[in-house]
Amino acid sequence: MAEAATLSETDTAERPGNTILRRLRTGDEAAHLLTLIFAVVILVIAGLLVLELFRNSGEARHKFGWEFFLTSKWDPVAGQFGALPFIYGTLITSAVALLLSVPLGLGAAIFLSELAPPRVSDALTFIIELLAAVPSVIYGLLAVFALVPLLRDPIQPLLNRTLGFLPIFQGPSYGVGFLAAGIILAIMVVPFIISISRESLLAVPNDQREAALALGATRWESTWHVVVPYARLGIIGSIFLALARALGETMAVTMVIGNTPQIAASLFAPGYTIPAVIANEFTEATADIHLSALVELGLVLFLLTMVINAFARLMVLATTRRGTTNP
Amino acid sequence: MTRHRWRKFVSGLMFGVTAACAAAAVCLLFWILGFLVWNGGRALNFDFFTQLPKPPGELGGGMANAIVGSAQIILIAALIGIPIGFLGGIYLAEFGSGAFPFFVRYTADLLNGVPSIVMGIFAYTVVVRPLHQFSALAGGVALSVILIPTTIRTTEHFLRAVPQMLREGALALGASKWKSIATVVVPAAVRGVATGMILGIARIAGESAPLLFTSFGNQYWSTSLGQPTASLPVMIFTYAISPYADWHRQAWAAGLVLLAVMLLLNVGARVVLPPGTSHRT
Numbered sequence: 001m002a003e004a005a006t007l008s009e010t011d012t013a014e015r016p017g018n019t020i021l022r023r024l025r026t027g028d029e030a031a032h033l034l035t036l037i038f039a040v041v042i043l044v045i046a047g048l049l050v051l052e053l054f055r056n057s058g059e060a061r062h063k064f065g066w067e068f069f070l071t072s073k074w075d076p077v078a079g080q081f082g083a084l085p086f087i088y089g090t091l092i093t094s095a096v097a098l099l100l101s102v103p104l105g106l107g108a109a110i111f112l113s114e115l116a117p118p119r120v121s122d123a124l125t126f127i128i129e130l131l132a133a134v135p136s137v138i139y140g141l142l143a144v145f146a147l148v149p150l151l152r153d154p155i156q157p158l159l160n161r162t163l164g165f166l167p168i169f170q171g172p173s174y175g176v177g178f179l180a181a182g183i184i185l186a187i188m189v190v191p192f193i194i195s196i197s198r199e200s201l202l203a204v205p206n207d208q209r210e211a212a213l214a215l216g217a218t219r220w221e222s223t224w225h226v227v228v229p230y231a232r233l234g235i236i237g238s239i240f241l242a243l244a245r246a247l248g249e250t251m252a253v254t255m256v257i258g259n260t261p262q263i264a265a266s267l268f269a270p271g272y273t274i275p276a277v278i279a280n281e282f283t284e285a286t287a288d289i290h291l292s293a294l295v296e297l298g299l300v301l302f303l304l305t306m307v308i309n310a311f312a313r314l315m316v317l318a319t320t321r322r323g324t325t326n327p
Numbered sequence: 328m329t330r331h332r333w334r335k336f337v338s339g340l341m342f343g344v345t346a347a348c349a350a351a352a353v354c355l356l357f358w359i360l361g362f363l364v365w366n367g368g369r370a371l372n373f374d375f376f377t378q379l380p381k382p383p384g385e386l387g388g389g390m391a392n393a394i395v396g397s398a399q400i401i402l403i404a405a406l407i408g409i410p411i412g413f414l415g416g417i418y419l420a421e422f423g424s425g426a427f428p429f430f431v432r433y434t435a436d437l438l439n440g441v442p443s444i445v446m447g448i449f450a451y452t453v454v455v456r457p458l459h460q461f462s463a464l465a466g467g468v469a470l471s472v473i474l475i476p477t478t479i480r481t482t483e484h485f486l487r488a489v490p491q492m493l494r495e496g497a498l499a500l501g502a503s504k505w506k507s508i509a510t511v512v513v514p515a516a517v518r519g520v521a522t523g524m525i526l527g528i529a530r531i532a533g534e535s536a537p538l539l540f541t542s543f544g545n546q547y548w549s550t551s552l553g554q555p556t557a558s559l560p561v562m563i564f565t566y567a568i569s570p571y572a573d574w575h576r577q578a579w580a581a582g583l584v585l586l587a588v589m590l591l592l593n594v595g596a597r598v599v600l601p602p603g604t605s606h607r608t
Contacts, residue, residue, distance in 0.1 A: 021590045031505035035418035038411050039431045042479060045472060046434050049441070052452040107348030115342050116349070124353055126597070131356050134586065135533025137560045140360060141567050141582045145575070169599020190352055220338035241440070250536035251560075255568055275444045275536070282451070282540040298448040302441060309440035313433075 017087060051300070057296035059289055068296065074261045078279070081293040083300070085261040089178065089271035093253060096182025096267065102239055104186075105193030112194070113201035114223050115246055132191035140255035143184040148175035148256055150196040151183075156268050176258040179267040184252045189242035196241060196316060200234025201227060237315030244308040248301055250275035265269040274301050360586075367583025370576040375584075380546050380562075386573050390581055392548050393557040395462065400542055400558055401532055403467025409524060412478025419479065420486035421508055432483070436478040446472045447537030452509055455541060463549065463556035466542025470531040476528065481523025485516040522600045529592035533585060535560030559585050
């Protein structure tokens with residue numbers, strides 16, 4: 001009797017149409033489907049994000065074309081929009097940030113992975129990771145009231161006196177400008193470089209270290225010539241992740257960049273970045289073309305960080321098999 | 328000096344330099360803390376938590392509306408973002424193998440790296456524009472879009488850390504797959520998952536860029552979720568770049584409160600975390 005019932009059930013189940021309904025009733029398929037829907041939501045969000053950025057920047061893209069990236073006149077009143085000063089400012093501040101943070105970050109990561117005892121290393125890493133949790137507006141606050149006055153006097157005049165023959169250290173010292181933004185960005189991205197580089201260094205097999213030491217290398221030689229090259233993909237990945245952060249960082253930069261759309265050789269000069277102009281002008285943009293130009297800047301930023309991140313995560317994935325860390 | 332001793336010397340010197348780098352990075356946090364406690368502590372008073380902002384030029388006032396506003400916006404973001412991230416994470420950990428889940432995972436990681444201001448533009452185009460109004464709701468949507476990718480990945484990470492034996496044990500006792508997930512796997516991972524959620528909330532609580540043109544700001548109480556709403560991070564920004572000394576004082580006070588909340592959430596999240604596990608995905 002019971003056997004007959006099972007048989008007939010299988011029969012109906014095999015008929016198409018009934019299959020899904022019946023399988024849903026067992027619960028497993030329902031749970032699968034439900035969670036799948038929520039996983040798909042993330043794809044929908046990503047798709048919508050790209051779509052909205054493209055749609056809302058259409059006007060500016062059609063009107064200015066590639067000229068948008070090659071001209072430097074940004075005049076909302078006249079309806080003229082050229083993004084070159086913003087692109088320049090974004091690249092320069094990020095470059096300064098990396099120049100300062102990469103040596104510091106790599107040095108700290110080497111200390112934490114190679115020299116410090118595991119307990120000390122973990123405790124210090126925890127403190128450094130807390131730095132990554134400090135909101136960017138607080139970095140901005142510190143930059144405005146602590147860093148900028150320091151730069152205005154004595155740091156920038158000092159740089160001017162000693163290294164003033166370089167064009168990047170010339171001109172009047174306002175405090176705000178590319179250098180201030182670059183320094184605060186360096187402070188903000190250094191925790192990412194440290195924590196991801198440290199992971200990559202820790203993932204290097206001990207055999208490598210021992211082999212180098214056995215060949216007569218000093219501890220530093222084994223670290224610098226063997227361990228660091230072994231972990232290089234992860235380290236480069238961490239630098240690219242930091243770069244993506246620096247390019248998109250908004251608040252702290254907006255507060256100290258000086259908000260002047262110009263291309264200046266001097267790091268002391270005030271400038272402007274892509275995220276800063278979006279933050280400052282988005283709510284004030286009354287003309288459609290102005291808003292459209294700002295959204296196009298957002299699109300540029302999105303595509304740029306997307307490409308860099310995709311690249312960086314593949315690299316980190318290749319060394320630590322993780323691909324991402326928590327913010 | 329012999330070549331050998333020279334090499335020893337270089338080795339010691341370079342490690343000294345790396346130690347200095349680590350010390351500098353660690354000192355940064357204490358410098359930030361010290362600076363905020365010093366400046367914010369002097370500025371913080373009871374009024375800060377209970378009073379509305381005063382117009383420029385008048386001394387005193389507080390940021391009560393911004394504190395409540397921030398809480399509202401974060402609550403909206405959590406209500407949208409946590410369920411989506413949690414269930415999506417269950418999919419990736421329990422049902423996910425093959426090309427499609429890899430694609431979802433990679434998309435989540437990439438979304439995680441999108442600058443938060445771009446998420447603000449997104450929320451502006453999908454919420455503010457259709458409703459013709461800045462609102463707490465729009466701010467919540469902007470932050471939820473930031474919260475979802477982190478939640479999905481941390482949930483997946485901690486569910487994957489649950490030993491396979493527990494799943495097999497549940498299945499061997501006759502539980503269906505979803506029953507084993509709901510009654511065995513998720514409870515086993517609950518502390519880790521909670522840690523991930525707290526860290527996610529901590530991250531969005533400090534965001535200001537995406538709120539600038541979604542929830543905007545408000546000098547008064549906002550009476551509904553459909554109105555422009557003040558938030559603490561945006562207030563810090565506005566007050567810090569203003570020319571008024573008293574507003575600077577308040578910005579420091581707000582900065583201290585925000586930082587204290589962040590640190591509490593971050594340290595709290597690690598206390599919740601079971602010992603011996605990593606919070607990273």
